[in-house]
Amino acid sequence: MLGEKIEKAFNAQLNAEGWSAYLYLSMSAWFSSQNLPGLANWMRVQAREEMVHAMKFFDYIQSRGGRVNLTEVAAPSFEWKTPLDAFENVLAHERKVTGLIHALVDLAAAEKDHAASSFLRWFVDEQVEEEESAEAAVCKLKLAGDAPGGLFLLDREMAERVFTPPAGSKDA
Ligand code: FEO
Secondary structure, three states, X not given: OOOHHHHHHHHHHHHHHHHHHHHHHHHHHHHHHOOOHHHHXXXXXXXXXXXXXXXXXXXXXXXXOOOOOOOOOOOOOOOOOOHHHHHHHHHHHHHHHHHHHHHHHHHHHHOOOHHHHHHHHHHHHHHHHHHHHHHHHXXXXXXXXXXXXXXXXXXXXXXXXXXXXXXXXXXX
């Protein structure tokens, strides 16, 4: 059985992951409006990954006998100044999510919920990858900013990203 504090915190994280999907979908739409379909594709794939993250919490809460409590998802931003501005927003957001996951790890330890601690390990590792890919995109955009045609080439590269559901995911 899931303790009350963990149940509440996991529901909050379910909401935060859903909001992340919303944010990246909004960015995808913005990149489309800027005629950058590759960057729009990257964000669309990212949004699907966030829904997988959300569904992991959705399933886990229920597998432990908890109650999923879906709450309002706030509207994300609608405009960014430049592609670099958007990806700097991604990086800042992922760093914030890492902090949220680490706070959950601390809570699970404090509650002596070893099963929850084990569940969260996947997210700790995932956040390392999330920050790494956002940092890589920020670096590439900074380089592209000074090179003629750089953004065009980067957009072509980002078009190749495909959604790969994690092993064991029900949401393939
Ligand atoms: Fe669900 Fe991008 O962290």
